[in-house]
Amino acid sequence: MTTHTIPRTMTAWRQHAYGPADVVRAETVPVPTPGRREVLLRVAAASLNSGDIHLMRGEPRVVRLFFGIRRPRTRGRGMDVAGTVVALGADVDGLAVGDLVVGAGSETLAEFVVMKADRLTTLPAGLDPVVAATLPVAGNTAVTILDACRVGQGSKVLLVGAGGGVGTLTAALAVERGADVWATCGSRAEQVLRDLGVAHTVDYRTHDVATLPAGAFDAVVDIAGEPPLEVLRDRLREGGTVALVGGHGHPFWGPFPRIIRALLLSRRARRFRSVTAVTKTPVTAELVRMAAAGVLRPVIERTFPLSDAGAAIAHVDAGHTVGKVVVVAD
Numbered sequence: 001m002t003t004h005t006i007p008r009t010m011t012a013w014r015q016h017a018y019g020p021a022d023v024v025r026a027e028t029v030p031v032p033t034p035g036r037r038e039v040l041l042r043v044a045a046a047s048l049n050s051g052d053i054h055l056m057r058g059e060p061r062v063v064r065l066f067f068g069i070r071r072p073r074t075r076g077r078g079m080d081v082a083g084t085v086v087a088l089g090a091d092v093d094g095l096a097v098g099d100l101v102v103g104a105g106s107e108t109l110a111e112f113v114v115m116k117a118d119r120l121t122t123l124p125a126g127l128d129p130v131v132a133a134t135l136p137v138a139g140n141t142a143v144t145i146l147d148a149c150r151v152g153q154g155s156k157v158l159l160v161g162a163g164g165g166v167g168t169l170t171a172a173l174a175v176e177r178g179a180d181v182w183a184t185c186g187s188r189a190e191q192v193l194r195d196l197g198v199a200h201t202v203d204y205r206t207h208d209v210a211t212l213p214a215g216a217f218d219a220v221v222d223i224a225g226e227p228p229l230e231v232l233r234d235r236l237r238e239g240g241t242v243a244l245v246g247g248h249g250h251p252f253w254g255p256f257p258r259i260i261r262a263l264l265l266s267r268r269a270r271r272f273r274s275v276t277a278v279t280k281t282p283v284t285a286e287l288v289r290m291a292a293a294g295v296l297r298p299v300i301e302r303t304f305p306l307s308d309a310g311a312a313i314a315h316v317d318a319g320h321t322v323g324k325v326v327v328v329a330d
C-alpha cells in the first residue's frame with residue numbers, strides 16, 4: 001500500500017440507533033485502511049441526500065430488512081463525496097495519490113473515507129469539489145428519470161416537487177436536453193427553478209396539480225409522491241410516462257403500495273414507471289464534465305462545516321431544502 005501522511009484517528013458522524021437527526025453524532029474513530037481496489041480519500045465535501053435520512057431514521061420500516069433490523073449496520077452516514085486520494089490499496093489502476101475525485105459510497109460524513117476505486121471519477125481542473133459532491137446520487141437519479149421518460153428536445157415535462165436536490169438537478173438537465181419544463185415546488189424554489197430555465201412554476205401550497213393542463217405532458221415526474229395517481233396520469237399526452245420517484249409513502253412499505261396501484265392504473269398509452277436510481281461512474285463522469293463546462297449548475301442551498309454536520313442533517317431531515325446541502329471539511 002502506498003501512503004501519505006495520515007493520522008491514526010478522525011472525526012466521523014455515526015449513529016448506533018435509528019431515529020431523528022440527533023442520533024447521528026461526531027465520534028473519534030480509527031482512520032480506515034483501503035483494501036484491494038480501494039482508495040482512502042481525505043474528504044473535501046460530502047453532499048446529503050434523502051437516502052441518508054431514510055437510513056438514519058430506518059424509515060420506511062422495510063429498509064430495516066436490508067440495512068439492519070435494530071440499528072443500521074453501517075454506522076456512518078453520507079453517500080456522496082469529493083476529496084483527495086491519500087492512500088491506495090492493492091490493484092488500483094488509473095488513480096494516484098493526490099488526485100481529486102468524486103463518487104458515491106458510504107460513511108462519507110467523515111474526515112477520511114475508503115472508496116471503491118471504480119466508483120470514482122477524476123475532477124476536471126477548476127471544478128469546485130463542493131459543486132462536484134452534489135452530483136453522484138441526485139445527478140444519477142435525475143438522469144435515470146429523464147432516460148426512463150425518454151425526455152429530449154421538445155419534450156414537455158412536468159416535475160411535481162422540483163425544489164429539492166433531485167428536482168433541481170432533474171430540472172436543469174431536462175432544460176439542457178431542450179425540454180419545455182413545468183414544475184410544482186414550494187414558493188422559495190420558484191425563482192431558483194425559473195433561473196434554471198423552467199418555463200412555468202407553481203406553488204404546491206396554493207395550486208393543485210389537478211389545475212394544470214390535462215393531456216399536455218410527455219412526462220410527469222412525481223418526486224413529491226403526494227398527488228393522486230389519477231391526477232398525474234391525466235396530465236399525460238397519449239404515449240406519455242409518469243415516473244414515480246419519491247415521497248414518504250406507507251410507514252412500513254414505503255413506496256410499494258403506490259407503485260402497485262400505479263401499475264394497475266397504467267394504460268398502454270399512458271403508463272407509470274417506478275424509478276430506482278443506481279449510481280453509475282460513467283454517468284457521474286458526464287455530469288462532472290457538464291458542471292466543469294458550466295453547462296450544469298447545481299443549486300446549493302447551504303454548506304455546513306464537518307464539525308456542524310449534525311445541523312446539516314437536521315436541516316435536510318426537516319424536508320424543506322431548496323437544492324442541495326453540502327458538508328465541507330473544517
Ligand SMILES: NC(=O)c1ccc[n+]([C@@H]2O[C@H](COP(=O)([O-])OP(=O)(O)OC[C@H]3O[C@@H](n4cnc5c(N)ncnc54)[C@H](OP(=O)(O)O)[C@@H]3O)[C@@H](O)[C@H]2O)c1
Pocket residue numbers: 049050051137138141160161162163164165166167184185186187188189204223224226244245246247248275276277278316319320321322323
Ligand atoms: N427513486 C429513487 O431512486 C430516488 C433517489 C433519490 C431520491 N429519491 C426520493 O426523491 C425525493 C426527493 O428527494 P430530494 O432529496 O431531492 O428532496 P427533498 O428534501 O425530499 O425535497 C424538499 C423540497 O420538496 C418540496 N416539496 C415537499 N413536498 C412537496 C409537494 N407536495 N409538492 C411540491 N414540492 C414539495 C419542498 O418545498 P417546501 O420546503 O416549500 O415544502 C422542498 O423544497 C425523496 O422522497 C427521495 O426519497 C428517490
